[in-house]
Amino acid sequence: MKKRFSIRKLLVIGFLTLPAFAACYPILFLLAGSLMGRDELKANLSPVLSGGTGFIRWSLLPAYPTLREWVRLLLDTPEAFVMFWNSVKMTLAILAGQLLVGVPAAWGFAKYRFPGKKIFFTVYIILMMMPFQVLMLSEYLVLDGMRLLEHPLSVILPAVFSTFPVFIMYRFFCGVPDAIIESAKIDGAGHLKVFLHVGLPIGSAGVISALVLGFLEYWNLIEQPLAFLKDKSLWPMSLFLPNIDLSRAGLAFAASVSMLIPAFFVFLGGQDYLEQGIMAGAVKE
Amino acid sequence: MKLGKRTYKRGDLAGLLFVLPSLLGTGIFLLVPLLDVVRRSFSEAVSGKWTGFANYQAIFSNPAFLLAGKNTIRFTLVCIPILLVFSLFLAVFLHRMGKTGSMLKSAFLVPMAIPAASVVLLWRFLFQPQGLLNGLLHQLGIQGQDWMNSGYAFWILVFSYIWKNLGYDIVLWIAGLSGISENVYEAARVDGAGEWKCFISITLPNLLPSLFTISVLSLLNSFKVFREAYLVAGNYPHESIYLMQHLFNNWFLDLDLDKMAAAAVINGIAIFMLILLLKRVWESGDGAG
Numbered sequence: 149m150k151k152r153f154s155i156r157k158l159l160v161i162g163f164l165t166l167p168a169f170a171a172c173y174p175i176l177f178l179l180a181g182s183l184m185g186r187d188e189l190k191a192n193l194s195p196v197l198s199g200g201t202g203f204i205r206w207s208l209l210p211a212y213p214t215l216r217e218w219v220r221l222l223l224d225t226p227e228a229f230v231m232f233w234n235s236v237k238m239t240l241a242i243l244a245g246q247l248l249v250g251v252p253a254a255w256g257f258a259k260y261r262f263p264g265k266k267i268f269f270t271v272y273i274i275l276m277m278m279p280f281q282v283l284m285l286s287e288y289l290v291l292d293g294m295r296l297l298e299h300p301l302s303v304i305l306p307a308v309f310s311t312f313p314v315f316i317m318y319r320f321f322c323g324v325p326d327a328i329i330e331s332a333k334i335d336g337a338g339h340l341k342v343f344l345h346v347g348l349p350i351g352s353a354g355v356i357s358a359l360v361l362g363f364l365e366y367w368n369l370i371e372q373p374l375a376f377l378k379d380k381s382l383w384p385m386s387l388f389l390p391n392i393d394l395s396r397a398g399l400a401f402a403a404s405v406s407m408l409i410p411a412f413f414v415f416l417g418g419q420d421y422l423e424q425g426i427m428a429g430a431v432k433e
Numbered sequence: 434m435k436l437g438k439r440t441y442k443r444g445d446l447a448g449l450l451f452v453l454p455s456l457l458g459t460g461i462f463l464l465v466p467l468l469d470v471v472r473r474s475f476s477e478a479v480s481g482k483w484t485g486f487a488n489y490q491a492i493f494s495n496p497a498f499l500l501a502g503k504n505t506i507r508f509t510l511v512c513i514p515i516l517l518v519f520s521l522f523l524a525v526f527l528h529r530m531g532k533t534g535s536m537l538k539s540a541f542l543v544p545m546a547i548p549a550a551s552v553v554l555l556w557r558f559l560f561q562p563q564g565l566l567n568g569l570l571h572q573l574g575i576q577g578q579d580w581m582n583s584g585y586a587f588w589i590l591v592f593s594y595i596w597k598n599l600g601y602d603i604v605l606w607i608a609g610l611s612g613i614s615e616n617v618y619e620a621a622r623v624d625g626a627g628e629w630k631c632f633i634s635i636t637l638p639n640l641l642p643s644l645f646t647i648s649v650l651s652l653l654n655s656f657k658v659f660r661e662a663y664l665v666a667g668n669y670p671h672e673s674i675y676l677m678q679h680l681f682n683n684w685f686l687d688l689d690l691d692k693m694a695a696a697a698v699i700n701g702i703a704i705f706m707l708i709l710l711l712k713r714v715w716e717s718g719d720g721a722g
Contacts, residue, residue: 167599253456260449261445282467285693286467309463389550427608430608
């Protein structure tokens with residue numbers, strides 16, 4: 149009886165590992181490609197590059213791994229370097245802004261009663277559900293009126309006031325026990341002190357969850373810079389990558405991996421928070 | 434708890450101060466734009482003259498709008514049910530597997546961390562006319578396709594959406610599954626219920642409340658699939674994946690502002706209604722069950 153069970157279990161694991169491997173395969177693909185070296189890539193891609201017949205070849209791992217394309221990306225491609233830093237700056241600025249504005253807002257919504265709270269919060273939820281396309285035109289006009297177009301702030305500012313992180317952090321702050329807040333108040337702590345010394349430490353998981361989800365979102369920005377930034381020197385890496393021609397596949401691979409690495413480390417370090425953040429979005433109203 | 438009392442203590446107003454910076458910014462960058470879209474949808478772009486429903490009439494006879502609308506609806510109707518069923522299926526197994534299960538779950542979450550721009554490179558390798566997929570088919574003696582320039586592009590997009598969101602939905606389902614008490618299952622097993630019977634009459638009904646939120650979140654995530662579609666195929670992809678966002682981008686580039694405003698309002702209303710409808714359906718489901 150026991151033995152049959154374990155065989156069945158092994159079968160299930162084997163059966164589930166296949167899609168799990170498929171889910172992760174792109175990472176392996178990109179890594180392999182970035183280490184492949186120019187000649188091997190050229191040989192693999194020759195049917196496309198030379199316009200001949202036949203098909204692209206690919207092997208799971210590079211035959212002659214080399215870091216050459218990495219060096220080329222770092223030293224010989226200033227435009228890639230600029231765009232990588234554009235991505236970094238944009239993402240960090242957005243997240244810093246969300247911390248500064250969104251965290252107190254989430255605390256206010258979670259722990260205070262004030263006039264209009266219910267209406268405001270409902271509006272926040274509705275805004276959270278609207279895709280970019282709905283707001284794109286008027287956001288453009290507002291930004292134009294403020295003379296912010298063609299400036300990184302045109303992407304950063306609207307994102308700072310995104311209502312999604314407020315909603316996520318609100319969920320966590322609601323879990324801070326009122327009794328602790330009351331006792332801090334009795335000890336003479338003011339509103340700010342309660343927020344900084346009671347709310348933030350207890351709700352920190354929510355803040356980190358919102359940051360992890362936010363990083364993965366803003367590291368990937370496509371639509372906003374595409375609409376608000378015409379000047380390519382301001383573009384983030386995510387817009388630059390698809391424009392690399394396959395004849396420069398080595399560079400495309402190295403650049404892809406350079407995008408992947410920060411996101412992957414945030415994922416590894418923040419996976420628990422990522423899961424908590426995902427679940428916080430789903431708790432029933 | 435003083436329910437229904439409409440007076441606020443001085444301390445409560447401190448809450449408003451916490452929220453105020455966010456309210457101001459959200460008002461300027463999101464709410465005012467939203468209201469402005471509604472106003473614009475009823476007026477002419479250049480003169481700002483009130484035109485009633487003329488813009489709406491214009492978009493509903495616009496072939497590009499109808500195509501994009503049809504594709505977007507089709508995409509939503511196809512990919513969300515597949516995602517929900519497939520992720521539930523995996524979640525049920527992973528939930529019961531303990532440590533191995535949570536490792537595999539991590540693997541399914543990995544796609545969330547892979548930037549759209551990076552994965553597009555793999556797409557280009559796979560789906561080119563001379564790409565890896567056709568190479569594989571060739572070896573099997575099957576004639577290949579120009580995948581991205583055929584109706585298959587739609588299914589590639591569906592696949593990409595499912596690949597990206599599987600882990601997200603698995604996490605949500607597992608959260609729902611963990612909420613079901615083990616005692617209920619034991620009681621049913623004592624009564625002689627098998628695995629399948631347990632799943633149908635205990636697991637599924639108990640997951641019904643989660644279904645609403647998971648559907649809504651999957652819907653919201655489905656808008657992001659435009660990124661992959663745009664990155665791999667640009668402004669004018671194969672007509673089967675010409676989505677609402679493509680249309681908005683193109684109208685934006687052409688400065689078709691009044692059509693854009695009307696279409697944005699229709700989009701917003703459609704999303705809002707859909708979510709209300711889902712909520713309605715599931716709440717009435719709760720009442721009956």
